[in-house]
Amino acid sequence: MDFLLSGILAITWQQWIMYAVGILLIYLAIAKGFEPGLLLPMGFGAILVNLPASGVLNQTLFGTEETHGIIEWLFETGIEASEALPILLFVGIGAMIDFGPLLSNPKMFLFGAAAQFGIFFTITVAAILGFDLNDAASIGIIGAADGPTSILVSKLLKSEYIGAIAVAAYSYMALVPIVQPFAIKLVTTKKERLIRMEYNPKSVTKTTRIVFPIIVTFIAGLVAPASVSLVGFLMFGNLIRECGVLNTLSETAQNILANLITLLLGITISFSMQAEGFVRIETLIIMGLGLVAFVMDTIGGVLFAKLMNLFIPKNKINPMVGAAGISAFPMSARVVQKMGLKEDPSNHLLMHAISANVSGQIGSVVAGGVIINLVIELLK
Amino acid sequence: MNEQVFWDSLYIMGNGMLRIFVVILILTSIVMLLAKFSGGKKNKTDSIQE
Numbered sequence: 001m002d003f004l005l006s007g008i009l010a011i012t013w014q015q016w017i018m019y020a021v022g023i024l025l026i027y028l029a030i031a032k033g034f035e036p037g038l039l040l041p042m043g044f045g046a047i048l049v050n051l052p053a054s055g056v057l058n059q060t061l062f063g064t065e066e067t068h069g070i071i072e073w074l075f076e077t078g079i080e081a082s083e084a085l086p087i088l089l090f091v092g093i094g095a096m097i098d099f100g101p102l103l104s105n106p107k108m109f110l111f112g113a114a115a116q117f118g119i120f121f122t123i124t125v126a127a128i129l130g131f132d133l134n135d136a137a138s139i140g141i142i143g144a145a146d147g148p149t150s151i152l153v154s155k156l157l158k159s160e161y162i163g164a165i166a167v168a169a170y171s172y173m174a175l176v177p178i179v180q181p182f183a184i185k186l187v188t189t190k191k192e193r194l195i196r197m198e199y200n201p202k203s204v205t206k207t208t209r210i211v212f213p214i215i216v217t218f219i220a221g222l223v224a225p226a227s228v229s230l231v232g233f234l235m236f237g238n239l240i241r242e243c244g245v246l247n248t249l250s251e252t253a254q255n256i257l258a259n260l261i262t263l264l265l266g267i268t269i270s271f272s273m274q275a276e277g278f279v280r281i282e283t284l285i286i287m288g289l290g291l292v293a294f295v296m297d298t299i300g301g302v303l304f305a306k307l308m309n310l311f312i313p314k315n316k317i318n319p320m321v322g323a324a325g326i327s328a329f330p331m332s333a334r335v336v337q338k339m340g341l342k343e344d345p346s347n348h349l350l351m352h353a354i355s356a357n358v359s360g361q362i363g364s365v366v367a368g369g370v371i372i373n374l375v376i377e378l379l380k
Numbered sequence: 381m382n383e384q385v386f387w388d389s390l391y392i393m394g395n396g397m398l399r400i401f402v403v404i405l406i407l408t409s410i411v412m413l414l415a416k417f418s419g420g421k422k423n424k425t426d427s428i429q430e
Contacts, residue, residue, distance in 0.1 A: 109407060109411070119396075124393060127381065367396065370400060375392070
């Protein structure tokens with residue numbers, strides 16, 4: 001039994017904590033349905049990478065010979081070398097998005113910008129708490145409410161907290177139905193939540209649907225060149241969907257590609273959940289800052305809607321719709337719809353909220369690119 | 381707290397939000413122009429489906 005005992009005795013107390021974290025993530029994924037596609041592989045991966053002398057990590061055998069561990073190889077190849085995994089996932093996400101509600105109601109676009117406020121607010125709070133600029137920016141991007149963007153930005157800015165940032169990003173995306181109602185009620189009155197919005201969309205031509213992803217890529221690429229990979233691949237996926245001549249590719253991107261990459265991304269990111277890097281006080285602070293980011297995103301979107309209402313004499317905007325400008329699609333739109341119906345069962349806000357929510361997808365990736373550009377510029 | 385990092389974060393906030401709004405405003409304007417010139421018409425109110 002010495003072989004078993006020696007293995008158990010080699011486990012550090014930090015690794016025991018990571019086993020608990022892994023099991024918690026698995027529990028949240030299965031029992032609570034919290035982003036199971038990512039949290040379950042991350043949870044299981046957290047256990048794999050924290051077993052003593054784990055074979056999923058590179059090992060030096062016989063003193064000199066190094067063998068490659070699969071998770072470490074996946075991380076080095078799929079994330080460190082090229083950020084390929086999160087970027088390729090964006091092709092699938094782009095193919096899933098229908099920009100129709102947004103294109104038929106373009107003023108909702110503005111909420112996709114306003115609801116990124118929490119990212120920047122959190123960067124400042126993280127700076128006040130003593131994080132370096134690259135780490136503060138990587139923590140702030142949790143507010144993008146977009147896992148691939150968070151992973152890519154924190155990797156490019158060489159943050160040492162990728163693991164905690166990924167866990168925070170995906171966890172809070174799943175907690176949107178709890179976080180957002182609280183934040184919305186903080187900054188709205190009942191009268192404001194009762195504002196009715198009629199839905200009279202303009203039809204969207206196929207030309208518009210095809211030209212839109214090309215233009216988004218061009219404009220976003222000029223303003224934030226670092227966002228080209230994110231925005232470009234998101235829009236590439238969308239163009240495949242909208243062109244009408246690549247239906248099988250579109251279906252492949254939406255289903256097989258997205259599922260395959262999701263499967264690999266979660267377990268790959270667990271490489272950054274090794275105990276020595278994850279079990280520290282900064283991880284708890286990052287979890288707290290992630291919550292701040294989501295709350296301030298929501299407040300930013302809502303307050304912007306109230307600001308817009310000052311200039312709109314009639315057909316006012318229900319401020320709750322502003323909260324849907326975060327990228328957590330479609331959870332945020334459903335939260336707003338549900339809150340609207342609770343106040344007035346005849347006030348359907350879903351399509352307005354979906355327009356804002358879809359805009360948030362664009363706003364969040366542009367924010368990621370802008371942050372990369374600005375941080376690199378400042379750190380030169 | 382590193383003061384320089386704090387001021388840099390405020391610069392990122394101002395510059396970053398501005399750039400995002402500029403991109404979004406340009407895209408909004410282009411979408412509205414596209415709708416005008418490619419003939420998008422107003423629909424009757426759609427029934428809401430969850």
